[in-house]
Amino acid sequence: MITNYIAAILRGGNPGDTVTVKGWIRSKREAKEFAFVDINDGSCMANIQVVIDKDVPDYATILKQINTGASIELTGELVESPAKxxxxxxxASQVKIHGEADPETYPLQKKRHSFEFLRDIGHLRSRTNTLSAVFRVRNACSAAVHQFFQERGFLWVHTPIISASDCEGAGEMFNVTTLNLKNVPLTPEKEIDYSKDFFGKAAYLTVSGQLEAEVMAMAFGNVYTFGPTFRAENSNTSRHLAEFWMIEPEMAFCDLLEDMDLAETFLRYIFKYVMEHCQADMEFFNERIDKTVLATAENIINNQFERLTYTNAITLLEKSGQKFEYPVSWGLDxxxxxxxxxxxxxxxxxxxxTDYPVDIKSFYMRLNDDGKTxxxxxxxxxxxxEIIGGSQREERLDLxxxxxTAQGLNPADYWWYLDLRRYGTVPHAGFGLGFERLVQFMTGMTNIRDVIPFPRAPLTVEF
RNA sequence: UCCUCGGUAGCUCAGUGGUAGAGCGAUCGACUGUUAAUCGAUUGGUCGCAAGUUCGAAUCUUGCCCGGGGAGCCA
Incomplete structure (x- = not known):
């Protein structure tokens, strides 16, 4: 077990300390009498430099084993570095190689690789500077999400991954079944007979935890979900995954204005947290990935978001004189x-x-007094x-x-959701946030497949 | 799913009808308190797959597979 991370040694270690370093070799620079070895353990962007003199036991053997990618454990004295x-x-006084890495076949070089190539070696790419920085930032974002909501008394609720309802028509769903696909039972009408299936009815991987979160909000007031979500859309873009993580707070006794305020405060909090906890990683992104990353973070932290209605946005776009490929007119998305x-x-x-036309939004969004939005x-x-989508929910049963019905859905399928309006209904609101898009926005990474360790997308499930 | 660009050495790419190339990596050597070290040499190929045109195809044609960018769907 690693008890002394390189990050801690580099930050707080003093000359004279005896330290043990465990990690993976990034590079070796060999001289006649000694060698420099750079070691990384994932705890920070920086490597620790180790000097291995030829008087170290088994020097000749060890030096042959020291190659990029090999795992190493060593003990030695921390000394002030004479060089810049x-x-x-x-x-080093004692060195042990746990596992060698054949330099002829180890795919990671000391040089930069394309992200496309790194996706083909998904089991090794986390050992690179960029991907390890991404996953440290991703971790910090996760911690910040929980800290934000926990500080405010929100309950983290675990909504189901397997669901019977297509809760908001959010898209194509993955079926969950134990039926024998080579011999599927059929009803007399030649439909698939799900009564013979594991759950006795059709089941799917969830596309959203929102409806269940509303259930919990009607008992606990403020709740949030943070978990995986699935869409079976054949989307081949740099912004979509088949499996992604979503954050969905849901607040009872809450209107749209409070919902917006919370969303804005939330984003500001996450950026501030990451800037404080992952400074070196953020500077790396700013230097190597996207020169605007730090400025964007400062912008989020220090400025109010712009707010305007859909109707005003349409007017603004129409008057802009800008040429668009798609038409702009009230009523169109x-x-x-x-x-x-x-x-x-x-x-x-x-x-x-805010305040979109009723016809282009989901059934659960609250109808405004104008009857049109x-x-x-x-x-x-x-x-x-779009990084966050939210709404005040329709709390009035009849509406x-x-x-x-207007959206072609059968109210009977939503009986328990409608019961929430029958028994103790309250105004409530919430929003949904795609976690990977947040990490993308934060780091400047252009492809969403590079901000999740094991991306799932069409034809992508190897690692 | 649609549009578009691409697939040549381990990686990044050049090569547009006539003997398969470079840089980096790797290997060997030299040198050096080095920092993506440096210098020299060596190594390295089913040119995505299949069919076709041609005396001759990495190069032209067709189909398929895979990847990037953009769009749609959406978070």
């Missing part, structure tokens, strides 16, 4: 190009759009597009039933 590049280094124009060109910061809000981020 590091404050301290380790003068905004396209990526429109969202990006607003966030990147007009306001140059996140934009919260719903209390929905989307947060649009530069370069990423909710009307909306279900």
């Amino acid at each position: 590049g590091q404050r301290v280094e380790v003068k 905004l396209q990526s190009e429109h969202e990006r124009y607003l966030a990147e060109e007009v306001f140059k910061k996140p934009v919260i759009l 719903v209390a929905a809000m989307d947060i649009l981020a530069p370069k990423i597009g 909710l039933e009307q909306r279900l």
Whole structure:
């Protein structure tokens, strides 16, 4: 077990300390009488430099085993480094190689690799500077999410991964079945007979935990989900995954304005947390991945998001004189190009759009008094597009039933969801946040497959 | 799923009808308190797969597979 991370040694170690370093070799520079070895254990961006003199036991054998990718454990004295590049280094006295890595076949070089190539070696790519930085930031984001909600008394609720309902028509679903696919039981009408299946009815991987989160909010007030979500869409883009993590807070006794305030405070909190906990990683992204990463983070932390209604956004786009590929007119959904124009060109910061036409939004969103719009809000981020989607939910039973029917859904399928309006209904609101898009936005990584350790996407399930 | 660009050495790429190339990596050597070390030499190929055109195809044609970027769906 690693008890003394390289991050801790580099930060707090003093010359004269005896230290043990365990990790993987990044590079070796050999001289006649000694060798420099750079070791990384994933705890930080920096490597620790180790000097191995020829008087170390088994020097000749060990030196042959020291290659990029090999695992190493060594003990030595921490000394002040006589050369530039590091404050301290380790003068090794005992060295053990746990596992060699054949340099002829080990795929990672000391040089930069393309992310496309690294995706083909998903089991090794976390050993690179960029991917390890991404996953440290991802971890910090996760911790920040929980800390934010826990500080505010929100209950973390575990909503199911297997679900019987397509809760919001959010997209194609993965079937979950134990039926024998070579001999599927059929009903007299030649439909698949799910009564013979494991659950006695059709079941799917969840596309959202929102409806269940609403159930829990009606008992605990403020709750949030943070877990995996699945979409079987054949989406081949740098912003979509078949398996992704979603954060969905749901608040009872809450309206759209409070919902927006919470979402904005939440994003600001996460950015601040990561800037404080992953400074070196963030500087690395700013230098190597996207020169605007630090400025964006400062922008989020220090500025109010722009807020305007869908209707005003349409007017603004129509008057902009900008040429768009897709038409702009009231009643049509905004396209990526429109969202990006607003966030990147007009306001140059996140934009919260509210009050969308009822016909382009989901059934559960609360109808506004004008009868034409719903209390929905989307947060649009530069370069990423929609990062948060939320709404005040329809708490009035009759209106909710009307909306279900109008969208071609059967209210009977939603009996327990409707019961929440029959028994002690309250105004409530919530939002959903794609966790990987947050990490993308934070790090400047352009492809969503590079911000999750094991991406699932069409034809992508190897690692 | 649609549009578009691409697939040549372990990696990144050049090569557009006539003997398969470079840089990096790796290997060997030299040198050096080095820092993606440096210098020299060596090594390295089913040109994505299949069919076709041609005296001759990495190069032209067709189909398929895979990847990047963009779009749709959405988070």
